[in-house]
Amino acid sequence: MDxxxxxxxxRMASNTTIYAVICVFACLMRRRSRRKSISYHPNTCQKEKIVSRARHISRVFNGFNESCRSYVRMRPHAFEKLVSIMRYTGLLQDSRDVKVEEQLPMFLNILGHKTKNRIVRSHFIRSGETVSKYFNKCLEAVGHLRGRYMKQAPNELSSGIAANQLYYPYFKDCIGMIDGTHIDAMLPANLVARFR
Structure with a gap:
């Protein structure tokens, strides 16, 4: 009897195990078939956001004469060239939702105007996380371009500095300017005397 x-x-344990395996397999297959049938169709609210974003970008680049220059600190032709360089070198790529033509204006506007994340977020109707993500991607991409487009000045000391006792002790390690360009710097009032 025992x-x-x-x-x-x-027998009952083995039947239960087989039944559980069949149920799990059926659930997985059902879930998988559901995923295949789901396609991305933006609802009305999302469509309005997409249209508003496109309008904003169009206004920046096709608005009045200086709108592009005042928004991203570049002329439209220079911006298009930058976009093509970023794409050609593979430093920036279009994602499913954000194209390079939108990534760069967000980045350049933040740099050019010290714009806060929440302001760019409202202009482009994006989340703060998205703005931050693409800002960091663009920053990294621009960092990779440094070697191609910026040339360090030679490490030679000017004869005018070397011969003058007023300048030499203070400027003996001065490397000069980057690519012959002077960069205007604004210092806090308490530091101005130190860098004069």
Whole structure:
């Protein structure tokens, strides 16, 4: 009698295990088929956001004469060239939702105007996380361009500085300017005397 009960318990356990495996497999197959049938169709609210974004970008680049220059600190032709360089070198790529033509204006506007994340977020109707993500991607991409387009000045000391005792001790390690360009710097009032 005990052998029959034991045999019955083993049979019930194995049947339960087989049934559980079949249920899990059926659920996975159903979930997988549901995922395949779902396609991305933006609802009305999302469509309005997409249209507003496109209008904003169009206004920046096709608005009045200086709108592009005042928004991203570049002329439209220079901006298009930058976009093509970023794409050609593979430093920036279009994502499913954000194209390079939108990534760069967000980045350049933040740099050119010290714009806060929340302001750019409202202009482009994006989340703060998205703005931050693409800002960092663009920053990294621009960092990779540094070697191609910026040339360090030679490490030679000007004879005017070397011969003058007023300048030499203070400017003996001065490396000069980057690519012959002077960069205007604004210092806090308490530091101005130190860098004069």
């Amino acid at each position: 052998d029959i009960d034991e045999e019955m318990l083993v």
